[in-house]
Amino acid sequence: MIAKGNIAYYCWLILLLILILQGGFAYLHQFEKGLIVTNMRDQVSWAFYIGNFTFLVGVAAAAVMLVIPAYVYNWGPIKEIVVYGELLAVAAISMCLGFVLVDMGRPDRFWHLTPIIGIMNFPSSLLAWDAIVLNIYLLVNLTVVTNILYSLFMKKHYNHKIVLPLVIFSIPMAVSIHTVTAFLYNGMAARPYWNSAILAPRFLASAFCSGPAILLILFQVLRKTTSFRIKDEAIHKVAELMAYAMFINLFLFFAEVFKEYYSNTQHIVYMNYLFFGLNGKMSPIAIWGWLSVLFGVIAFLIFLFPKTRKNFVAMNIGCVMIYTSVYIEKGIALIIPGYTPTVLGEIYEYFPSIHELRISAAIFGVGFLLFTLMIKVSNSLLFEELSIETIKNREQ
Amino acid sequence: MNNYFKSSFVILSALIFFSCSKSGKSEETIKTNYESNKDSNLIAVASPPFSEFIFPCSRCHKNIEPNHKRRELVWAHDNIKLEHDEKNRWCLDCHDANNRDKLHLADGRLLDFTESYKLCGQCHGPTLRNWLAGEHGKRTGSWKGQKQYLLCVNCHNPHSPRFKPLEPLPRPMKPSELRDTNGIRL
Amino acid sequence: MKKNTDLTRREFIKGAAGIAGATVLASCGLSGDALEAFLQKHFKELSNDEKAEILKRIEDECKAKYGKEVAVVGTPAEEGVLFAYALDISRCIGCRRCVYGCCEENNQSRDPQIHWITVLEMDKSEGVNLEKANSYYEVDKVPQPDKFYFPVACQQCENPPCVKVCPVKATWKEPDGIVVVDYNWCIGCRCCITACPYGARHFNWAEPKIPTDELNPSMHYLGNRPRMKGCVEKCTFCIQRTRGEEKKYPKCVEVCPVGARKFGNLLDPSSEIRYILANKRVFIFKEELNTRPKFFYYYGL
Numbered sequence: 001m002i003a004k005g006n007i008a009y010y011c012w013l014i015l016l017l018i019l020i021l022q023g024g025f026a027y028l029h030q031f032e033k034g035l036i037v038t039n040m041r042d043q044v045s046w047a048f049y050i051g052n053f054t055f056l057v058g059v060a061a062a063a064v065m066l067v068i069p070a071y072v073y074n075w076g077p078i079k080e081i082v083v084y085g086e087l088l089a090v091a092a093i094s095m096c097l098g099f100v101l102v103d104m105g106r107p108d109r110f111w112h113l114t115p116i117i118g119i120m121n122f123p124s125s126l127l128a129w130d131a132i133v134l135n136i137y138l139l140v141n142l143t144v145v146t147n148i149l150y151s152l153f154m155k156k157h158y159n160h161k162i163v164l165p166l167v168i169f170s171i172p173m174a175v176s177i178h179t180v181t182a183f184l185y186n187g188m189a190a191r192p193y194w195n196s197a198i199l200a201p202r203f204l205a206s207a208f209c210s211g212p213a214i215l216l217i218l219f220q221v222l223r224k225t226t227s228f229r230i231k232d233e234a235i236h237k238v239a240e241l242m243a244y245a246m247f248i249n250l251f252l253f254f255a256e257v258f259k260e261y262y263s264n265t266q267h268i269v270y271m272n273y274l275f276f277g278l279n280g281k282m283s284p285i286a287i288w289g290w291l292s293v294l295f296g297v298i299a300f301l302i303f304l305f306p307k308t309r310k311n312f313v314a315m316n317i318g319c320v321m322i323y324t325s326v327y328i329e330k331g332i333a334l335i336i337p338g339y340t341p342t343v344l345g346e347i348y349e350y351f352p353s354i355h356e357l358r359i360s361a362a363i364f365g366v367g368f369l370l371f372t373l374m375i376k377v378s379n380s381l382l383f384e385e386l387s388i389e390t391i392k393n394r395e396q
Numbered sequence: 397m398n399n400y401f402k403s404s405f406v407i408l409s410a411l412i413f414f415s416c417s418k419s420g421k422s423e424e425t426i427k428t429n430y431e432s433n434k435d436s437n438l439i440a441v442a443s444p445p446f447s448e449f450i451f452p453c454s455r456c457h458k459n460i461e462p463n464h465k466r467r468e469l470v471w472a473h474d475n476i477k478l479e480h481d482e483k484n485r486w487c488l489d490c491h492d493a494n495n496r497d498k499l500h501l502a503d504g505r506l507l508d509f510t511e512s513y514k515l516c517g518q519c520h521g522p523t524l525r526n527w528l529a530g531e532h533g534k535r536t537g538s539w540k541g542q543k544q545y546l547l548c549v550n551c552h553n554p555h556s557p558r559f560k561p562l563e564p565l566p567r568p569m570k571p572s573e574l575r576d577t578n579g580i581r582l
Numbered sequence: 583m584k585k586n587t588d589l590t591r592r593e594f595i596k597g598a599a600g601i602a603g604a605t606v607l608a609s610c611g612l613s614g615d616a617l618e619a620f621l622q623k624h625f626k627e628l629s630n631d632e633k634a635e636i637l638k639r640i641e642d643e644c645k646a647k648y649g650k651e652v653a654v655v656g657t658p659a660e661e662g663v664l665f666a667y668a669l670d671i672s673r674c675i676g677c678r679r680c681v682y683g684c685c686e687e688n689n690q691s692r693d694p695q696i697h698w699i700t701v702l703e704m705d706k707s708e709g710v711n712l713e714k715a716n717s718y719y720e721v722d723k724v725p726q727p728d729k730f731y732f733p734v735a736c737q738q739c740e741n742p743p744c745v746k747v748c749p750v751k752a753t754w755k756e757p758d759g760i761v762v763v764d765y766n767w768c769i770g771c772r773c774c775i776t777a778c779p780y781g782a783r784h785f786n787w788a789e790p791k792i793p794t795d796e797l798n799p800s801m802h803y804l805g806n807r808p809r810m811k812g813c814v815e816k817c818t819f820c821i822q823r824t825r826g827e828e829k830k831y832p833k834c835v836e837v838c839p840v841g842a843r844k845f846g847n848l849l850d851p852s853s854e855i856r857y858i859l860a861n862k863r864v865f866i867f868k869e870e871l872n873t874r875p876k877f878f879y880y881y882g883l
Contacts, residue, residue, distance in 0.1 A: 034811035036787035041571035045772040105770015105812030112750040112769050119751050127749035127773050189871045190779035344781045345712035348571045530854035534841035538829040561723035565678035574694045
């Protein structure tokens with residue numbers, strides 16, 4: 001199933017394999033020398049890896065955007081595409097786990113974090129919570145997807161009693177993974193930029209507008225490359241839901257900006273670093289901060305008006321824009337200002353090192369590879385009539 | 397019994413101090429049992445930081461007529477520049493004119509150099525109280541029980557007590573200066 | 583027939599993977615010591631015998647690495663002791679002798695450089711204002727006339743945020759108040775560094791390098807034994823000195839040339855610390871964060 005494909009498919013696979021291989025070598029170097037090969041230091045101790053991790057947790061949570069209308073409101077046109085959302089969640093969570101692993105100073109001590117063999121600081125540590133909920137979410141999605149696809153393969157109807165409760169359960173799970181990740185930042189009193197009550201709602205809103213963006217593009221690709229006839233209705237509905245999420249995202253951002261600039265306490269220094277600069281020096285990340293806001297606003301406007309939302313060209317531009325906007329927001333605009341200036345007032349200008357870029361590219365490669373292969377398999381099962389019968393027929 | 401113990405202790409310590417100072421050793425630290433500093437007159441102190449061969453002063457001064465005129469010294473001790481309320485004070489305000497091996501308090505009572513803190517405390521009362529409590533000055537030794545005190549003069553030159561500025565040790569390395577052990581920064 | 587071949591192929595792959603995995607593990611260079619270190623339990627879960635073994639193993643590792651005989655102890659906290667620290671910022675002149683004294687005493691890595699104490703130079707006219715603070719000052723003489731100096735290290739909080747967030751409980755508060763790290767349990771996630779409001783925790787970004795002749799051989803498991811890359815470290819109030827038989831002051835207290843640093847037992851009414859709390863006006867750094875440090879700043883002069 002995965003071996004059959006056209007030239008573009010093979011090129012894609014080879015590209016991903018190259019990315020993974022080069023990243024593997026970079027990681028070996030990092031494993032040997034230590035995290036000094038990154039540009040993270042005591043002053044900015046979480047950066048590119050954790051930024052990507054945070055963004056991908058949001059993407060994983062976004063699968064719920066499809067699950068809710070499909071199963072809670074029983075909306076037919078979306079039901080058939082839920083599987084893709086969950087496959088995306090599986091790929092995203094795998095990447096999350098990858099990023100956590102490469103960010104650890106002692107990945108060989110990973111077993112210290114497991115509940116019974118090691119020691120898990122539950123319920124005090126948010127990272128422990130994150131480890132638990134991420135793995136449960138992964139398990140739930142994997143179980144649902146495997147169940148559905150396997151039943152298709154065996155030409156049986158999937159077991160409602162297992163699948164439906166798990167699917168419903170994945171809704172609060174999706175909310176929880178991103179909430180727990182938000183709380184990880186939120187709970188740090190030492191970092192006033194993150195110590196804001198609306199950080200968790202902001203995370204959820206931005207996740208729900210960026211995650212589905214990937215899926216919308218994917219569905220259009222599938223429409224062209226497979227026999228999958230996803231209805232326009234379904235795409236438009238998802239886009240509409242995204243519009244609501246974008247509004248909430250922008251509103252919460254505006255609320256944050258108001259609080260900082262109106263109250264005008266010393267804590268304004270972080271947002272000033274993000275958008276302007278400190279001590280008369282232009283901030284190197286200011287361009288990214290403004291770009292994120294600009295793209296977010298333009299994408300919202302595109303998705304707000306039905307005319308532009310239903311126009312596929314405009315919608316796709318909007319999707320790319322909102323994806324970029326949230327990617328920047330979760331990485332550069334969240335992590336860096338949290339650490340700059342440091343708790344002792346120092347400014348360290350961080351930018352990712354070559355090793356960080358190479359290793360992150362590899363992890364994205366792994367995620368994309370997983371996603372591609374899983375989609376190929378599910379396509380065969382869903383649309384190319386692959387099943388146990390066809391295999392039996394082939395053998396005879 | 398207590399008084400007998402105390403007085404014999406004082407005599408013993410005095411003997412030790414005297415014998416130590418006679419030998420001219422300035423680095424030896426004398427340890428005695430330290431009781432609550434509110435009640436006891438006994439404090440374990442380090443030796444006074446005499447210049448080499450300067451003590452006992454009476455070696456020279458028993459043959460010199462004391463000159464009570466306030467003046468700048470030229471014949472001897474001209475290396476000492478007084479920077480300690482020099483508008484109002486001069487040498488014999490602290491050093492006893494008749495017994496140069498001793499210092500004297502305002503009322504004329506004589507003090508050993510090993511008790512010079514009492515002299516300093518006449519003007520610097522709050523500082524003396526803080527020093528007795530262990531807040532002023534430097535602590536070395538043990539945080540529990542036996543503490544070693546330094547005399548005021550072990551840190552502050554009595555003729556020029558204000559600390560001179562020091563050269564600071566090197567600044568920490570900036571995070572951008574911490575590199576891969578190959579020195580490569582990418 | 584094709585089905586049979588499929589099954590055999592699957593079995594073959596499984597078997598090959600298993601053998602490959604076992605070979606990798608075996609040939610990973612996991613000697614007896616390294617394997618022991620890998621499987622080592624959390625310090626608080628060790629029995630006395632296991633502790634003794636581990637201390638001996640660390641002594642052997644140091645001997646092998648540095649060529650110097652060392653002694654590593656695991657002295658527990660003493661009852662009736664709660665350590666506290668006071669720093670007189672009217673006296674600190676910013677000479678950094680405490681920084682380097684601490685480096686030598688606690689076997690901090692010289693390359694990459696780790697300092698447990700950060701001395702901030704601040705403007706007298708501004709007071710304690712971190713926005714204008716500078717730890718990289720380079721001048722001929724200190725103190726500079728219009729500046730004052732504010733050293734910061736671990737505040738050994740009673741309500742430590744770093745302990746709260748550690749996912750594996752690699753850092754905890756000891757009964758005598760010192761917040762310690764089990765360097766062999768730390769997974770290097772740097773949550774604690776992010777959570778510390780005082781910038782007191784430091785990460786070993788690479789394998790620490792200490793010149794052998796500067797290695798302090800008198801070590802404590804939770805204190806100044808040489809660390810490894812990928813784990814976190816911080817000031818431990820010189821646990822090897824303060825808990826030792828001689829009950830010494832931390833190195834920074836002894837090295838300070840102006841006597842700005844004070845240390846003692848908060849539960850002993852006759853200690854300098856209690857005198858300072860009773861008679862001086864102390865303040866807590868970032869008090870609003872409710873970390874309840876046992877480090878008190880004051881203006882003595």
